[in-house]
């Protein structure tokens with residue numbers, strides 16, 4: 427029997443793209459997928475490495491050179507436990523299992539600990555970049571067993587996206603750290619998507635601009651400070667026409683779906699006590715978009731036309747570009763602070779500069795901003811928050827007036843832009859000292875004797891406020 431260097435389990439869209447990527451990089455890959463149709467459909471033209479699709483899990487595992495490396499690309503959740511359970515009888519100590527799905531980091535930590543008892547080295551790897559990323563070079567955030575990582579590092583780094591000769595694939599920390607960083611990547615993804623949606627809302631509903639003009643405004647940002655994958659594909663989506671020649675975007679129902687990683691990030695921000703309003707608003711906006719009937723009734727009661735055409739702003743493209751720049755920096759800032767806090771709480775020791783570098787290529791949130799972000803975290807102790815860093819503070823100060831003007835006009839005219847406006851509050855809060863929460867402390871102490879601390883004396887104090 428031929429011996430394969432790596433096994434890939436799960437030949438859905440992402441799994442088969444990753445498998446093709448490995449084979450085209452010259453690796454010898456054994457393949458398996460439960461659905462027979464997926465096994466039958468898999469084919470690579472002119473492969474550089476060898477591959478074979480096996481009919482059973484047992485034959486698949488036995489075709490691998492030892493110690494074995496098996497990459498799982500199956501739907502996150504129960505399926506991962508089920509597949510591990512099916513493979514386990516054929517595995518031996520020192521074999522490596524890699525979970526490349528969007529698993530919850532706690533599941534990954536639990537699986538890693540259970541498998542370690544049997545000597546299996548488990549890695550939870552966040553893979554970003556969608557189908558094309560998987561095929562041509564994803565970003566991969568690796569967590570879990572360090573020895574396991576060393577064993578499969580070469581394969582993973584060679585198939586990853588490369589930026590300036592550096593692979594966008596690195597070990598970030600123990601246990602669920604890799605999936606944690608991927609989860610936060612997705613939280614930032616949600617936040618930026620909502621910022622882009624707010625921007626579209628201003629131009630379409632707020633100003634009534636024709637779709638061509640909106641697309642042209644986005645296209646004007648393509649090679650400027652907002653240069654990023656999400657701006658690039660926004661232009662494609664804005665310009666796409668339906669079979670009848672009309673623009674497709676206005677025909678899409680205004681009801682956004684989600685699979686959960688954004689909510690996980692939001693809930694984690696709460697668990698860690700990290701202020702991340704843009705991520706939270708982005709998740710809420712998707713939920714509230716489902717409440718079509720409520721929103722339609724609201725529009726009727728308010729006697730508002732669907733297209734508001736409420737305001738005009740001189741040089742809207744330039745001003746929105748500045749507003750988006752500021753708000754996007756804040757999205758990355760929120761994500762990085764969640765990672766920083768989790769790393770401290772779990773003792774993962776995540777290098778924030780590395781984490782930012784991993785997102786420079788291959789992933790959904792790749793953008794030109796990530797290079798200065800990585801730089802800002804070279805000495806993380808000098809960067810309490812990205813918006814205050816020397817890499818960003820001056821540019822933000824120079825651009826923030828446009829952001830204020832746009833959000834201010836939206837507020838005056840009743841145009842909801844949840845991400846742009848909540849992010850501005852985030853930015854302002856980062857510059858607020860003192861916050862007015864002394865009053866909250868006073869009230870808590872008044873109604874519940876919860877005590878408060880003072881600026882002029884040490885200790886906890888209680889006052890009889892209504893005496």
Ligand code: 6PG
Nearest residue numbers: 554555556612684685686687790
């Ligand atoms: C990626 C994406 C990917 C997926 C999101 C979508 O990094 O390649 O983030 O993981 O597209 O999970 O999530 P929603 O369906 O929740 O928007």
